[in-house]
Amino acid sequence: MRRAIGKLRGLGLFSVAVSLWAGGAEAQDFEVLRVASGLSQPVFLTAPPDDPERVFVVEQYTGAIRILRRETWSLDPTPFLTVPGVSQGFEQGLLGLAFHPDYATNGFFYVHLTDPDVRVRRYSVSADPDVADAASGTPVLSIPQPAANHNGGWIGFGADDYLYVASGDGGGSNDSGSGHTTATGNAQDLTANRLGKILRIDVDGDDFPADANENWAAPPDNPFVGVTGDDEIWVYGLRNPWRASFDRLTGDLYIGDVGQGACEEIDIQPAASAGGENYGWRLREGVIATPSGGVGGAAPPGAVNPFFDYSHGGAAVCSNPPAGFTGISVTGGYVYRGPATSLQGRYFFGDFGQGRLWSAVWDGSSPATFDGANYTSLVDHSLDPDFTPDVGSIGSISSFGEDADGNLYVLDRGDGEVFLLPEPGGPGQAGSLIAFVFALAYVRPRIARSRALGRGEDLRPSLSSGHDAAPLRDGYDRPPLR
Ligand SMILES: [Ca+2]
Ligand SMILES: [Ca+2]
Numbered sequence: 114m115r116r117a118i119g120k121l122r123g124l125g126l127f128s129v130a131v132s133l134w135a136g137g138a139e140a141q142d143f144e145v146l147r148v149a150s151g152l153s154q155p156v157f158l159t160a161p162p163d164d165p166e167r168v169f170v171v172e173q174y175t176g177a178i179r180i181l182r183r184e185t186w187s188l189d190p191t192p193f194l195t196v197p198g199v200s201q202g203f204e205q206g207l208l209g210l211a212f213h214p215d216y217a218t219n220g221f222f223y224v225h226l227t228d229p230d231v232r233v234r235r236y237s238v239s240a241d242p243d244v245a246d247a248a249s250g251t252p253v254l255s256i257p258q259p260a261a262n263h264n265g266g267w268i269g270f271g272a273d274d275y276l277y278v279a280s281g282d283g284g285g286s287n288d289s290g291s292g293h294t295t296a297t298g299n300a301q302d303l304t305a306n307r308l309g310k311i312l313r314i315d316v317d318g319d320d321f322p323a324d325a326n327e328n329w330a331a332p333p334d335n336p337f338v339g340v341t342g343d344d345e346i347w348v349y350g351l352r353n354p355w356r357a358s359f360d361r362l363t364g365d366l367y368i369g370d371v372g373q374g375a376c377e378e379i380d381i382q383p384a385a386s387a388g389g390e391n392y393g394w395r396l397r398e399g400v401i402a403t404p405s406g407g408v409g410g411a412a413p414p415g416a417v418n419p420f421f422d423y424s425h426g427g428a429a430v431c432s433n434p435p436a437g438f439t440g441i442s443v444t445g446g447y448v449y450r451g452p453a454t455s456l457q458g459r460y461f462f463g464d465f466g467q468g469r470l471w472s473a474v475w476d477g478s479s480p481a482t483f484d485g486a487n488y489t490s491l492v493d494h495s496l497d498p499d500f501t502p503d504v505g506s507i508g509s510i511s512s513f514g515e516d517a518d519g520n521l522y523v524l525d526r527g528d529g530e531v532f533l534l535p536e537p538g539g540p541g542q543a544g545s546l547i548a549f550v551f552a553l554a555y556v557r558p559r560i561a562r563s564r565a566l567g568r569g570e571d572l573r574p575s576l577s578s579g580h581d582a583a584p585l586r587d588g589y590d591r592p593p594l595r
């Protein structure tokens with residue numbers, strides 16, 4: 114709670130700064146900065162808790178974790194770590210990174226990679242804060258992969274200090290065929306099956322003292338502890354949850370789940386949830402019965418629809434969002450909690466294949482009533498001059514990311530760029546002065562951790578009250594990431 118008050122105080126200072134600014138003639142304006150280029154297939158960005166100086170960028174195929182300096186927007190020439198042995202191709206590689214909540218004292222961080230099975234592995238920083246100990250790799254858990262695609266990839270710590278691990282359905286198409294549970298597919302299979310799930314584990318415990326490859330404990334309040342279903346499963350019924358995030362203010366979990374050939378979707382789990390949600394795959398794609406592969410059907414009892422879905426533009430209209438909101442591979446993003454007041458509470462996300470940058474606000478309705486249209490003020494930023502970067506272009510959106518202060522970044526895997534988006538103070542404004550005011554009054558003192566609030570506290574502001582491989586399916590020439 115102390116952290117929450119600190120955060121709200123920070124917002125108050127921020128409001129003062131904005132009021133001064135708004136006293137001028139012009140409305141709030143934005144500036145999107147390209148802060149890095151020349152990266153090799155960047156697919157994630159994050160930062161250690163409370164580190165105001167650095168962000169860490171994940172390169173998919175090189176396996177490198179690069180340090181980007183916020184003071185100068187320069188990339189360190191030497192990677193923080195180059196993870197050895199990652200499979201280099203298709204949807205494989207180094208896919209995820211998360212710093213332990215106590216990183217400042219224990220130096221632990223976690224990666225999600227394929228070799229080609231999925232491995233979640235722990236590493237330690239060395240005596241040099243800018244270099245990891247490459248020999249420190251320790252297994253946390255692994256997930257056998259029947260195919261090269263649908264590896265999931267996101268990992269992140271919740272406000273509860275548990276590690277959440279997003280896992281795809283194992284690949285191929287329609288969650289069927291070799292390596293997929295015959296009757297149900299993997300995502301609906303809760304027994305000895307980690308595919309098509311988000312797992313929730315305690316990385317500081319070990320339920321398997323005799324097994325050097327499994328080093329985690331099941332939180333006792335996980336939904337399938339003591340009942341049928343694997344103890345590590347948190348939610349299920351997902352196809353390829355490539356990117357997910359916690360709202361750093363409310364603790365709500367947003368999951369971008371890449372669709373098959375019809376609908377791309379964003380799922381929400383409110384912070385107060387006790388877990389166990391079934392998001393419907395393979396029976397459901399978006400809000401409809403999966404139209405391909407003969408696997409679709411009625412929604413399982415209690416299954417949760419997405420709060421937003423959009424179509425590939427074919428016959429299936431999904432929840433029928435406004436014209437123009439089509440794509441082929443969703444990239445889940447973040448609820449904006451950075452310095453731009455007018456964007457507070459907006460969930461930013463995008464489409465990898467179409468290079469579209471969107472945002473919307475969850476309308477606060479209950480997930481039990483979700484029908485794919487549970488949002489307000491859906492915006493396409495792709496053609497908005499305020500979201501046009503100073504240099505370069507936002508193309509193949511592979512991921513979003515947050516630094517320790519909650520600034521939002523977007524990554525372009527196509528030509529290796531990272532953008533800071535947006536920063537108040539666009540061209541023609543007194544941008545540098547305003548940025549300085551923000552730096553003094555707001556950005557620096559901000560609480561770094563996304564776990565600033567305990568799960569279950571709802572401080573949501575009033576604002577809010579894959580594609581598959583072409584050879585594997587419909588002849589679509591898919592982008593390389595999904
Ligand atoms: Ca063990
Ligand atoms: Ca679903």
Ligand SMILES: [Ca+2]
Nearest residue numbers: 506507508525
């Ligand atoms: Ca670009």
